[in-house]
Amino acid sequence: MITLYHAANTRSLRVLWLLNELGLEFELKTLPFTPDALKDPAYLKLNPFGRVPALVDGDTGLFESGAILEYLLATYGKGRLMPDTDSAQYGVYLQWFHFAEATLMPPLSAIAQHTVIRPEDERIPAVAEDGAKKVAEMLAVIEDTLSDKPYLLGDKFTAADIMMGYSLHLANLFGILPNFPNLTAYWTRLQDRDACKAALATT
Structure with missing residues (x-):
């Protein structure tokens, strides 16, 4: 189990x-x-x-x-939610899968630390502001990526979208996501999935 x-x-x-x-x-x-x-x-x-x-x-x-x-x-998984390893899309899948955590999460975490998690006397507003600026710069790139497709790899939903979805969940909580219409629509699509709804219902 x-x-x-x-x-x-x-x-x-x-x-x-x-x-x-x-x-x-x-x-x-x-x-x-x-x-x-x-x-x-x-x-x-x-x-x-x-x-x-x-x-x-x-x-x-x-x-x-x-x-x-x-x-x-x-x-x-039995091959579900990811491209075949010999597929041309596999590298792109890995790129976005790891970008969501390795690159996008650090500034999101900085915002969380300095607006919510740390005691008020330990928060540094400038750190949160810098994090928000960096997040917005990154989201602008993903906004363009999603201008002509529903998911990161095109028409197919993958685990890379799950990795990215959580990061966008935080960006939405921090009020940054609404500035990006393609990403907002993308996050809405992700939330419409029954599995995502069930996960969010526990938070």
């Missing part, structure tokens, strides 16, 4: 969404996004960094949302 450790509005949303898309049976353990919960010794055995997500599948335990998605696709 797969067990997912999840907290609302965190990267674990990606994993929850994919589990729903693949129709897998799993146990969901929802944690409060607090230091007490995430630094609990029992949880630190699952994720020693005290972050979410963490996933346990039999004897396999792992963390990092992107790694978990790749594991689930390789183990249970």
